[in-house]
Amino acid sequence: MNRFAIQRIGFAVLALAALVVVSPIVLVIATIVVRGISAINWEFLTAIPREGMKAGGIFPAIVGTVILTLGTALVAIPVGVGGAVYLAEYARDTAFTRAIRLLFLQLGTSIVAGSLTLAIMTLPVVISTAEEALRAVPTEFRTVSASVGGTQWQGIWHVVLPQAMPGIITGIILGLLRAAGETAPILFTVAAFYLPRIPRSAFDQTMALPYHLYVISTQVPGMPEQIQYGTALVLLAVTLSMNGVATAIRSVFRRRREW
Amino acid sequence: MTPKIRIEDVSYAYDGAPALQNITLDVPKEAISVWFGPAGGGKTTLLRLINRLNDLVEGTQMSGRILLDGRDIYASGTDVPSLRRRVGMVFALPLPLPGTVQENVLYGPKLAGERDPTRLRQALERSLRQAALWDEVKDRLDSPASRLSGGQQQRLCIARSLALEPEVLLLDEPTSGLDPISTAKVEESLFQLKQEYTVVIVPHSVQQAARVADYAAFFLMGELVEHGIGSNIFTAPRDGRTEDYVTGRFG
Numbered sequence: 001m002n003r004f005a006i007q008r009i010g011f012a013v014l015a016l017a018a019l020v021v022v023s024p025i026v027l028v029i030a031t032i033v034v035r036g037i038s039a040i041n042w043e044f045l046t047a048i049p050r051e052g053m054k055a056g057g058i059f060p061a062i063v064g065t066v067i068l069t070l071g072t073a074l075v076a077i078p079v080g081v082g083g084a085v086y087l088a089e090y091a092r093d094t095a096f097t098r099a100i101r102l103l104f105l106q107l108g109t110s111i112v113a114g115s116l117t118l119a120i121m122t123l124p125v126v127i128s129t130a131e132e133a134l135r136a137v138p139t140e141f142r143t144v145s146a147s148v149g150g151t152q153w154q155g156i157w158h159v160v161l162p163q164a165m166p167g168i169i170t171g172i173i174l175g176l177l178r179a180a181g182e183t184a185p186i187l188f189t190v191a192a193f194y195l196p197r198i199p200r201s202a203f204d205q206t207m208a209l210p211y212h213l214y215v216i217s218t219q220v221p222g223m224p225e226q227i228q229y230g231t232a233l234v235l236l237a238v239t240l241s242m243n244g245v246a247t248a249i250r251s252v253f254r255r256r257r258e259w
Numbered sequence: 260m261t262p263k264i265r266i267e268d269v270s271y272a273y274d275g276a277p278a279l280q281n282i283t284l285d286v287p288k289e290a291i292s293v294w295f296g297p298a299g300g301g302k303t304t305l306l307r308l309i310n311r312l313n314d315l316v317e318g319t320q321m322s323g324r325i326l327l328d329g330r331d332i333y334a335s336g337t338d339v340p341s342l343r344r345r346v347g348m349v350f351a352l353p354l355p356l357p358g359t360v361q362e363n364v365l366y367g368p369k370l371a372g373e374r375d376p377t378r379l380r381q382a383l384e385r386s387l388r389q390a391a392l393w394d395e396v397k398d399r400l401d402s403p404a405s406r407l408s409g410g411q412q413q414r415l416c417i418a419r420s421l422a423l424e425p426e427v428l429l430l431d432e433p434t435s436g437l438d439p440i441s442t443a444k445v446e447e448s449l450f451q452l453k454q455e456y457t458v459v460i461v462p463h464s465v466q467q468a469a470r471v472a473d474y475a476a477f478f479l480m481g482e483l484v485e486h487g488i489g490s491n492i493f494t495a496p497r498d499g500r501t502e503d504y505v506t507g508r509f510g
Contacts, residue, residue, distance in 0.1 A: 139315075140354050144416075147312060148367030148423060149344035158366070159356055 032232045039230025048196035053216055054223060056196075058231055063198045064111075064206035065238055068190065069180045071115025071202075072122055076179075077172055079119070080126030084168070087127070088134035089156055110203040114190025121185055122175035129174065133167025134160060162253070169250040173243055180239045183210040193219075209235040261329070263288040263427060263457040264309060269323030271304055273316070278304045280481045282323070286427075286474075291449060291458045293472035293489060295465065296504065300478035302461045306429045309459070310346035311339050327427070344371060347420030351432040351463075353412035355404035360396050363404045363415055367423045382422045390418035391448045410441025417445070427457045435463040446471055465505055469493045477501045 047057030137160050145155030161168075183191075191211035199206040213231045216223045262285035271279040279301040286292050294302045307313045308325060311332065324331050332342055344367065355363050364383050365373075373379060383400070387393040392414040396407070404415055413433060420428060430449075434442040449471055452458055462468040468475060472489030477498070485498045496502045503509055 140350070140352070141356065143312060143315060144350070144354050144356060145366075145370075146315060146340075147310065147343055147348040147350075148370065148419060149340040150367075150370045151340055154370050158370070162357060 029236065032229055032236060035225065036229030036231075036233035039226040040233065044227075044230060045234070049194070050196075053194065053212075053220055054227070058207075058209070058212060058234060060196060060198050061207040061209045061212040061231070062234060062238060064191075064208040065180055065210070065235070066242075067111060067199065067206065068114055068118060068186065068208055069176055069242060071111055072118040072179045073172070073176055075115060075119035076122040076126050076175060080123050080172070080175070081130050081168055083123070083127045084130035084134055085156060085161070088131045089152070089160070109188070109190060109205055111190055111199060111206055112202050114186045114206075114208075117185045117189045118179040118182060121182065122179045125175035125178070126168075126171045129171025130164070130168040133164035133171070136167065137163045165253040166250050169246060169253065173246040173250075176246070177239050177243055180242065181210055181235065183214050186211055209238065261288075262286055263328065264459075265324075265326040265329075266305070267324040267326065269305070269308065269321070269325060271301070271308065271313075271322075272320045274318045275320070278481050282483050284476055284483060284486055286457060286459055288457050289453055289455065290473040291453050291460060291471050292474045292476065293468045294459065294461050294476045294478060295468040296478035296484075297509070299480065301481040302478050303431050305478075306348070306431055306459065306461060309427070309429060310343045310348055311337075312343075312348065314339065340370075344423045345425055346427040346429060347423060347425035349413075349417050349420055349428070349430045349433045351435050353409060353416045353436070355407070355412050355415055358404060359401045360404050360407070360415065361400040364418050364422050366419060371423065382424075386418040386421035389421050389448060389452060390414040391444045392418055410437045410444075413437055413441070414445060414448070417448070421452075425456065427459065428452060430458070430460040432461055432463040434467065442467075465493075465507070469505075477504065479504075 044057045045062065046059050048060055049058065050056030141159045141163065142152075142155045145159050146152070150158070186208055190205060191208050192205040193215060195205055195207050209231065213228070213235060216231060217228050264286035266282055266284045266286075269279055269282045270277065282301075282305060294305065296302060304313065308321070309327075309332075313319060321333070325333060327342070327346070331337075356366055358366075361383060364386055365379055368379060368382055373382070384393060384397075387396065392411060395411060396415075399406075404412065407415060413436070417428075417430075417433065434445050437445065446467070449458055449460065453473070460471060462471065469489070472493070474487070475489040475492040476486035477484045477492065477496075477500075479500055485492065485496065485501050492501065493505055496505055
């Protein structure tokens with residue numbers, strides 16, 4: 001067997017592997033779209049639920065998920081990127097023990113509590129990808145910055161962080177998308193079973209798409225299938241569009257990074 | 260004449276592996292000092308000790324003193340960023356920072372807190388002229404520095420150091436990646452610079468060392484073999500090892 005034949009076999013195996021990975025995703029998305037698209041109309045997206053959620057819309061859940069994701073980002077991005085800068089730039093190679101104090105705040109069941117919970121779940125992904133991205137910036141850039149009188153922080157802020165930004169944003173996208181789709185962590189911290197209005201403050205409860213989807217698929221008898229698939233489709237669309245926004249921001253940074 | 264820099268009995272090691280042994284050497288003002296010798300001689304290490312860039316390296320041991328204008332730069336309480344503004348450095352590989360030509364040159368002054376547009380503008384033109392680059396980039400100060408050729412990037416890095424008007428300029432094989440024309444331009448600008456600045460250069464060849472040296476020092480395996488007036492070192496070295504290296508018998 002000549003080397004070109006081996007190469008062809010190799011490519012075929014890789015293509016097959018990719019197909020195995022991608023086809024279930026495509027099938028799931030296609031199913032949701034086909035069965036849910038008929039539920040989507042202006043009222044479904046902008047109205048509150050009625051008749052025990054069997055009619056009306058899912059607007060409060062959409063708003064809730066968007067707010068929760070933004071709240072998660074608000075906490076996870078500064079804490080996560082800050083932690084990564086510390087680990088990659090400041091922490092020495094010595095054995096280092098850290099006492100992590102858990103601060104229990106009296107937040108009850110609220111958007112703040114839910115965002116904090118989701119942020120803590122998101123942090124590992126954000127920190128580890130951001131740390132990788134920072135370490136991938138060549139040492140020489142830090143040296144150059146220092147050589148013209150830059151302090152370590154000035155070098156990090158003006159040179160290292162901008163270079164690492166696309167990688168850091170990738171981690172944030174991955175973390176936030178997961179947070180947006182989580183059901184279990186918001187169950188006890190924020191999510192309302194049925195609250196047909198948009199939240200009034202950060203200490204209010206809110207409906208959220210993943211939990212709403214869970215509720216209407218398992219807890220409400222006689223729920224029209226169309227509404228279930230319609231809600232799933234909206235959840236998919238909301239997370240993907242937030243992904244789209246983040247990807248657009250990243251490409252702006254990539255272009256600015258030219259060197 | 261008092262030297263600009265006085266190196267007193269400096270020894271240095273990386274994780275216990277000695278890189279410099281008992282170096283004592285003066286760097287005279289407003290002249291070009293050349294530190295040359297085969298790779299691994301400790302020239303770059305000594306250069307990086309003078310603006311404390313090796314502070315960034317972990318696990319090193321140093322003894323001895325380095326005086327700038329009579330002041331020990333390793334004394335506690337030394338303002339290291341200010342020291343590095345007084346002692347500029349140019350590296351072997353040109354490494355423009357991300358951003359435009361102008362942003363690169365003005366990076367140092369801006370970090371130092373300079374905001375006055377007129378003075379920034381003057382610093383930009385002056386340092387680019389000193390680095391013999393102004394005529395080539397004056398119409399594209401706002402284009403990315405990465406678009407310049409390798410030779411232009413290296414002169415940009417020199418301009419970046421000069422923008423701070425340092426008193427001392429350290430150059431570590433600044434022309435190792437350059438074509439002969441760019442090399443000649445860089446050397447030409449060094450001759451201009453030594454009128455006002457103290458220049459220390461680690462050359463990339465003995466020929467370059469001989470071309471630019473007012474003073475020369477020959478390093479071998481972490482040891483300072485001999486030093487003195489450049490023309491003496493290259494025409495009548497006292498030490499056999501210097502002679503062997505200068506005449507191309509090894510290295």
